[in-house]
Amino acid sequence: RHKTKHQSKLPLVIPIVIYHGTRPFNVPRSLWDLFVEPDLAKEFMGGDYQLVDLYSMPDEAIKKKQHLGMLEYFMKYVYARDILNLWEEFLENFKSCLFLDKEKGYIYVRNFLWYTDSKIPEDKYPDLEKIIKEHFPKEDKEDLMRTVAQKYREEGKLEGKLEGKLEGKLEGKMEIAKSMLSKGYSIEDIVLITGLYPSDIQDLK
Structure with a gap:
């Protein structure tokens, strides 16, 4: 797939959690569900960043x-x-x-x-x-x-x-x-x- 000049410089980031606790892991797997207000967190953090040119x-x-x-x-x-x-x-x-x-x-x-x-x-x-x-x-x-x-x-x-x-x-x-x-x-x-x-x-x- 063709990439723009800026896209080619951006690293691919994959969130990984490594757990080594003794109890069963029961934390939500969705990043947004870790927030008190998931929908609000997704709205602010999941969209375009604000540009001040x-x-x-x-x-x-x-x-x-x-x-x-x-x-x-x-x-x-x-x-x-x-x-x-x-x-x-x-x-x-x-x-x-x-x-x-x-x-x-x-x-x-x-x-x-x-x-x-x-x-x-x-x-x-x-x-x-x-x-x-x-x-x-x-x-x-x-x-x-x-x-x-x-x-x-x-x-x-x-x-x-x-x-x-x-x-x-x-x-x-x-x-x-x-x-x-x-x-x-x-x-x-x-x-x-x-x-x-x-x-x-x-x-x-």
Whole structure:
């Protein structure tokens, strides 16, 4: 049978349960029957996955999402534009939404700063700091820069520079997930930001 380019890369997954208990195995053999609401589980997990195609989504539609739109906008352009110019555009476009992120402990802004820190050379830090100073209150901008960029330079901990970034070690991602859980974020949002599995985030609860 002819396979498309994408189909040929997908592995065949067959669920297998190996049981070695001493009592007769009497658990339902149907995967869906293992759920409290089988029909609801089948509806959510048995159909097509949800696709959020940021590249085909107009910027205006992303901006209307307000706080979630901050994440989608940054993800849409993070590889396509100079990252410092992206910061300028991002903060200008979402100026009215920054207070929403502040209520969540600047969870998105801090994540974007951690990511940016891994992508720009040392001599570009003054430019990033200037952008932050122009868009945040004094008490906030000092904290943001101290906890991200300046922290690494002042303490000289090069290994610490890898921790807590979006592409960092598992420990950093788990800390981000814990913080987001404490701020009331959904598991879906946490998965989008950290790349962790939903089961890993459930274990943190």
